[in-house]
Amino acid sequence: MTSTTDVLISGAGPTGLFLALWLTRLGVRVRIADPKPGPVQETRAIAVQARTLEFYDQLGLGDEAMRRGRHFDRLNLFVRGQWRGAVRLRGVGDDLTPHPYLYILTQDQNEALLVEHLCGLGVAIDWNTEVTTVTQDNEGVTATLERDGPPEVVHARYAAGCDGVRSAVRHALGIPLSGGTYQQRFYVADITLSGKVREGDVNLSLDDDHFLAFFPMPEPDRHRVVGQLGPDAPQNATFEAVRDELEANGLAHMERLHWFSTYRVHHRVADRFRVGRTFILGDAAHVHTPVGGQGMNTGLGDAANLAWKLAQTVHSGLENLLDTYETERRPFAVSLVNTTDRVFTGIVQNSLGARFVRLAAIPTLLPLLTSAEAVRRLLFLTVSQTRLHYPTSPLSQGAAGRVRGGDRLPWLSLTDGRSNYDALRALTWQVHTYGPPAPEFLAWCTQHDLPLHVFPSTRRSRRAGLSPHAIYLVRPDGYVGLACPTVDLDALDAYVNRWVRVPHNNSFDGRTALSV
Structure with a gap:
């Protein structure tokens, strides 16, 4: 066939x-x-x-x-079974994304x-x-x-x-x-449990020769547990090989095992x-x-x-x-x-230096560092992948305000409950401006069949780095391709002629795609 x-x-x-x-x-x-x-x-x-x-x-x-899922925003740290502090991310991403949390x-x-x-x-x-x-x-x-x-x-x-x-x-x-493969073997288990670990949070437990990480699952009291197998564990290790360390110090008590597997990390x-x-x-x-x-x-x-x-x-x-x-x-x-x-490597190695980092440095420094909002914000930006950008791509050109070509388009909540991200559901190239566009630019968008979305220039948009009256040519995946501080038709023409092809069934007529 x-x-x-x-x-x-x-x-x-x-x-x-x-x-x-x-x-x-x-x-x-x-x-x-x-x-x-x-x-x-x-x-x-x-x-x-x-x-x-x-x-x-x-x-x-x-x-x-x-x-279908559930969100969480806190990580608890246990050392030798004792709670030593927590890192909370609530509020640090409220102005960055419609989803300012970690999600299961x-x-x-x-x-x-x-x-x-x-x-x-x-x-x-x-x-x-x-x-x-x-x-x-x-x-x-x-x-x-x-x-x-x-x-x-x-x-x-x-x-x-x-x-x-x-x-x-x-x-x-x-x-x-x-690349390579870590020498250590690890396990993953899906468990309903009770104990010191806190429901709905991520719980990280550090000990002399191992670590445990508990992640909340969508169902109450159900956790994903990741840990490290000891060097003497058999090749076909079952959950019973790790049960004692998991339940040590009252950290957790297994009530039902849903799934268990061992693996090596690459x-x-x-x-x-x-x-x-x-x-x-x-x-x-x-x-x-x-x-x-x-x-x-x-x-x-x-x-x-x-x-x-x-x-x-x-x-x-x-x-x-x-x-x-x-x-x-x-x-x-x-x-x-x-x-x-x-x-x-710092978490799983068993050297004296790694043990010091695991049992002394992390418990001491982590609460101090993450008490600063700037550190928690950077942590959220990194883990959430909202910080990811493409500054060296040939698709990334220009800068306007604090936004450069290759940056993820800053998310902006509007007063009527909508956001500038609503326009991205069209899955096509489009133009965003923050402030009324010049008439010749509206004509240019019509000529190139590019949807134009006009948003008000406000204190919130300027705080997000979006410059009034600048032109942002946005890719279908929500990243800025070209950023122009003013209407530069020559730069726009050169960029569009090289990179942009709008589907022939695009229905932009110069009026209906305007957003306010």
Whole structure:
């Protein structure tokens, strides 16, 4: 059997499903295949950050996501079973994002949500189906799909490997996954428990030779527990091998075990994120420690970055955008792996220096440092991924106010309960101004079929760094492409002619897209 599609996606985890949904919303034909029999049933990854929730809002999934999970904003620190302090993030992000908290929405919940929306758009997922051979030329990608029965050959214009750390697509492309693996073994458990750990918060416990991290689950008194196996633990260790240390000092008492697994932690980044017409995303491109709950969110960020670029290329035939995927996403992956590696090493190593950091330095310094609002704000910006930007991308040009090309568009709450992010649900290039636009600029937007959204210039917008009367050309993923302090039609023309293609069905008429 043979078939054709625009984009073939290998892997129906959160990254692949999110990529498929965004592409489908933009009118791109997709095929998505996964050797699993269906969405995962285990909780696995558990947190979605504010930036991910903003992407969900753009796709119309935000309200449903908020009905399924729970938020938290405090981390408690225990040392040798005794509570030593807490870090609270409440309030530090209220002016930064519509989601100023950390959010629990487990991997199985994310996958169920994405599958439901894909099915609602008529996209069938090829479960029990593996993408095996992948070849490509200047015209497209040819792949073999193996399942029960005869194999299928799929011809696609582009392909995306979202198929995990053992990615068949990455191996077919010959891309190394450079880095290493920690010597220690770790475990993860999904447990209903009681004890000193505080319900609804993250709880971190540090001890002489191990650490424990407890993350709240959507159900009351249910926690995700991450810990380190001792050197004498058997290869096929069960929960009983770690139960004593978990229940020591009354820290926790296990009432019901839902899931338990052991694993090794990698810190690796692929040497390339693109070869020809094929891309890799998520764990296929980068894998790192669970510190900060960044893994699933980074894969979803990969998908949000690539989806609109693929869609514009499919519809326009111009491929210059596609080079910017690796340019923007790989440096962030490298930085993330290096940062989480340093933090994780300080927590899990058993040297005298690491023990001093774990038992003395962290308990003493963490409450002092995080008592300053500036430190807590920086921590939230980093963990929430709202600080992520692309300053060196060729797509990022200009500056106006404190906003530069490549920055995430500052979120601005309006007086009527709306926000400037409501406009991003169009999933298209658009222009934002804060103050009345000049008549010649309105005519320019009409000529280029670009939606123009006009917001009032207020103290709040200026505090967010948005300059009155400046022009912000915003990408479909909510990042600023070009920022002009004044109307500069030559700069706008040069940028649009190089990078921007607006869908032919865009209905902008110079009037109806105005927002006030």
